Amino acid sequence: MNPDLFSPFSLGPLSLPNRIVMAPMTRTRASVEGVPKPMVARYYAQRASAGLIISECTEVSVQARGIHCAPGVHAEPQVAAWRDVVAAVHAKGGRIYLQLWHAGRTGHSSIRGGELPVAPSAIPASGKARTPDGLKDYETPRALERAEIPAIVDDFRRAASNALAAGFDGVELHGAYGYLVDEFLQDGSNQRDDRYGGSVANRCRFALEVMEALAEVWGASRVGIKISPSTRVSGMIDSEPLATFGHLARELDRMKIGYLHVMEPSEADLQTGTVKIRETTRTFRPMFGQAVITNVGYTRESGNAAVASGIADLVAYGKPFLANPDLPRRFEAGADLNKPDFATFYGSGEGGYTDYPFLEQGAGGA
Numbered sequence: 217m218n219p220d221l222f223s224p225f226s227l228g229p230l231s232l233p234n235r236i237v238m239a240p241m242t243r244t245r246a247s248v249e250g251v252p253k254p255m256v257a258r259y260y261a262q263r264a265s266a267g268l269i270i271s272e273c274t275e276v277s278v279q280a281r282g283i284h285c286a287p288g289v290h291a292e293p294q295v296a297a298w299r300d301v302v303a304a305v306h307a308k309g310g311r312i313y314l315q316l317w318h319a320g321r322t323g324h325s326s327i328r329g330g331e332l333p334v335a336p337s338a339i340p341a342s343g344k345a346r347t348p349d350g351l352k353d354y355e356t357p358r359a360l361e362r363a364e365i366p367a368i369v370d371d372f373r374r375a376a377s378n379a380l381a382a383g384f385d386g387v388e389l390h391g392a393y394g395y396l397v398d399e400f401l402q403d404g405s406n407q408r409d410d411r412y413g414g415s416v417a418n419r420c421r422f423a424l425e426v427m428e429a430l431a432e433v434w435g436a437s438r439v440g441i442k443i444s445p446s447t448r449v450s451g452m453i454d455s456e457p458l459a460t461f462g463h464l465a466r467e468l469d470r471m472k473i474g475y476l477h478v479m480e481p482s483e484a485d486l487q488t489g490t491v492k493i494r495e496t497t498r499t500f501r502p503m504f505g506q507a508v509i510t511n512v513g514y515t516r517e518s519g520n521a522a523v524a525s526g527i528a529d530l531v532a533y534g535k536p537f538l539a540n541p542d543l544p545r546r547f548e549a550g551a552d553l554n555k556p557d558f559a560t561f562y563g564s565g566e567g568g569y570t571d572y573p574f575l576e577q578g579a580g581g582a
Contacts, residue, residue, distance in 0.1 A: 218524040221516070222548060225267065225529060227507055228437030228474045230311055230385060232267035232530075235523055236544045239511055239532035240270045240315045240388070240442070242283055244562045245569060250275060250288030252297040257304040258570050262541035264310025267530065270440075270477075271301075273317035273390050276375035279334065279368070282319020282395070284327050284348050285564065289314060290371070295378045302383040313386040313440065314379040316372055316430070320396030321357035321405070322450055333357045334364075336399050336406040336413065336422075342451030346562065354450070362410050365422065368396075373429035386438035387430055389423070392479055394450030397423050398443075401464065402454035416456075416463045424467055437474045440509070444479035445500075446491045457492055458499070465503040475507035476500065477532065482512055498527050516547045542574045551575050 219225075225232045245259070246252050260269055275281050275288040288294045298314065305312045323333035324345035335357035344351035360368075372389070379387050391397040399405040400422040406413050412421055423441070430439045445454070445461040454460050465476060478497040485491055493499050497510040510528035519531035537543050539556035546553055560568020 220520045220523055221531060222544070223523070225507075227268065227530075228386070228435075230268075232311065234265075234267040234544050235530045236267050236519070236547065237509055237511075237530050237532040238263050238266040238269040238537045238543075239534040240272050240390070241534050241538055242272050242286060242562065243538075243569065244283065244285040245564065246285050246287040248285060249293070250281070250286065250291070251293045252287045252301060254297075254300070255566055255570055256287075256297070257301045260301055260312060261304035261308045261310070262570060263537055263543070264305050264308035265542060265544045266310065266537065267544075268385075269305060269310060269312040270388050270532070271312060271314045273315050273395075274298075274375075276316050276318055277368075277371040279328075279331075280318035280323075280371065280396070281328055282317075282323035282333070283346055289316070289375045289378045289382070295382050298379070298382040298384070306383070311385045313388050314382070314384045315388045315390050315442070316375050316379070317390040318368065318371070318396035320394075320399045322354060322394060323357075324352060325355060326352065334360050335396065336360060336408055339405055339407065341394055341405075343449070359408075362412065365412060369422075369425050369429050372426045373433060376430045376433040380433060386440065386474065387434060388440040388442055388477065389426055389430060390442055391423055392442045392444035392477075393447060394452040397426065398452060401443075401460055402452055402457075403460075404451070404453035404455075416460050419460065420464045420467065423464060424471075427468065427471065427473060431471065431473070436472045437506075439473055440475035440477055440507075441468065441473065442477040442479065442511075443500075444496075446481035446485055446493045446496050447479055448481075448485045448488050448490065453490060461500060462503055465500050469504045469506065473506060475509055475530075476504045477509040477511060478528075480510065480512040497522070501527055516550075539572050541572055546575050549575065
């Protein structure tokens with residue numbers, strides 16, 4: 217009998233009761249200093265029925281900052297607040313990974329104490345940065361000196377240690393969506409001529425060094441990475457994504473990394489006419505022997521089909537989980553889903569965050 221979304225799954229040493237993953241989603245419910253507010257614990261605990269929760273992107277250093285009121289995990293008050301979040305999720309029987317993040321060129325000087333964002337090369341992202349004063353054009357970043365890069369790897373290592381101290385079940389590296397790791401991978405944003413640029417192996421070097429650092433802290437089976445080979449956000453593009461991400465996937469497989477989290481292209485990505493890999497999960501699945509998570513646009517039916525066919529082991533849901541804290545229960549019952557309130561995605565209060573109704577009012581809402 218083929219597995220489905222409701223089949224249990226062993227993710228390294230973790231036993232997941234189902235294959236429905238809560239995708240990482242920025243919600244800006246942290247303080248200006250990057251400390252998750254008390255409501256964050258309630259929010260994640262409400263969604264503890266997920267097979268696995270992956271937290272919102274979390275900055276690994278002050279330099280990594282890129283979104284106003286996004287959380288961090290590099291200072292003790294941040295770690296203490298995350299400890300409360302993890303305890304709340306575990307008390308409800310859930311499992312939660314922390315997503316580690318460096319914004320790279322998508323940061324903005326207005327939220328970085330006047331400092332320009334950093335990147336592999338001095339090439340600005342396309343689009344707008346979310347700042348305290350509204351949306352602003354991305355700035356031209358400062359290209360990192362080669363001597364600075366090992367310290368950034370150490371920032372990720374230290375953040376992984378902090379996540380371990382906070383009690384998380386593992387960590388995911390944000391290697392997608394035009395942030396620093398992705399910027400090193402793709403030749404549209406990386407035009408370096410040193411050991412971190414040029415060839416596919418050189419452009420993958422930074423991501424692999426970070427993954428090795430995370431595995432040193434956690435063990436490879438408790439570490440995952442999110443990639444987006446066909447996503448065009450912030451002007452990201454690579455001339456040969458199959459070669460670039462194929463090399464990365466095979467090297468991660470060699471390291472026995474716990475999972476590969478693969479983003480499918482959105483309709484907006486496909487409309488650009490520049491997407492070379494339309495079925496990303498299907499393409500990279502044969503290159504990676506551990507668990508594969510697929511993401512973007514899945515329904516209950518298409519998620520079941522992806523798992524049953526073996527294209528993926530787990531399916532991540534973003535907006536459906538945002539608006540439906542009991543998403544596995546609703547999927548299992550074939551129930552209607554709450555509609556997400558887009559106006560409150562990036563907010564500061566409980567509205568549109570912890571107040572979405574459960575299928576059975578009062579069932580687990582505390």
